[in-house]
Amino acid sequence: MTHLAVFDWNGTLFDDTAATLKATNSCLRSFGRPEIDLHTMQETFSFPLIHFYEKMGVPVDEYLARADEEGSVFLKTYEEAATECAVMDGAFELLEWLNANNVHCMVLSNHLQHCLDLDVVNLGIAPYMKDISGNETKATITQGLSKQIRLEAYMKEKGFKAEKTFIIGDSHEEPELAKRLGILGISIAGGLLSAARLEKYKADYIIRKLHELRPILQKHWNLA
Structure with missing residues (x-):
């Protein structure tokens, strides 16, 4: 069985943190709460979203x-x-x-499936992916x-083994999920969580740019 590469979408393959902040502030205004800056979002954001909004003063x-x-x-x-x-x-x-090393690549996201499908196609990522997995309904995101x-x-x-799987993302979800499933967990800083906050979740590696991932996988998987 080949290796499995699991990518978060937002803040990982798609550099959309600015859009996420803008949309988050729209929701906070709707709840009658003050807007936040990027630093505050990176220090407080969490999934499920209900916990984040509770931190922002929105009753459950x-x-x-x-x-x-x-x-x-x-x-x-x-x-x-x-x-x-x-x-x-x-x-x-x-x-x-x-892809050249026959690694099976997929997107695993909290984004709504129909929106995710459009984004992946429009931004030219679809040809590299074997599967795109998002949330089917907004309710699931909570x-x-x-x-x-x-x-x-x-x-x-699909028969993938934990020792031949890695996941990368910009939130606490990926290192936590990696530990539960026994797979390689990699965090990328600069998205939903700050580098300092990511360190608390003890991913196997924390990177700041995607080009840092290749030597890590060459080391762990002996890829060319």
């Missing part, structure tokens, strides 16, 4: 009652702002190298462990 009951509405507010603002964002520097070179459930099922269905 209020958030749950308006989760669908706020999901629509977020997506509308995000989609408008994301048109000014681009693929992360070094993404195409990395994916070309992985729940925990969605990524783990999907990845566990995918690895079991």
Whole structure:
């Protein structure tokens, strides 16, 4: 069985942190809460989103009652702002190298599936991916462990082994998921979480640019 490379989308392959911040502030305004800056978002953001908004002063009951509405507010603002964002520097070179080494690549994201499918195609990433896995409904985004459930099922269905799998992302989810599944966990700084905060989650590696990933995989997987 070949190796499996699992990529988060937002803030990992897609350099959209600015759009995420803008959309988050739209939701906070809708809840009557003050806007935040990038530093504050990177020091407080978490999944499930209900925990983040609770930190921002939004009562749990209020958030749950308006989760669908706020999901629509977020997506509308995000989609408008994301048109000014681009693929992360070094993404195409990395994916070309992985494909040349017959590594099975997939996207595993909390983004809505239909939006994710469009983004991956429009930004030219689709040809490099064997699968694109997002959330089917906005409600799912409020729940925990969605990524783990999907990845566990995918690895079991396709026969991928933990020792031949890695995951990379910009939040606490990826290192936590990596530990639970026994796979290589890599964090990329500069997205949802600051580098200092990522260190607390003890990923196997923390990188700042995608080009730093290749030598790590050459070391662990003996790729050419």
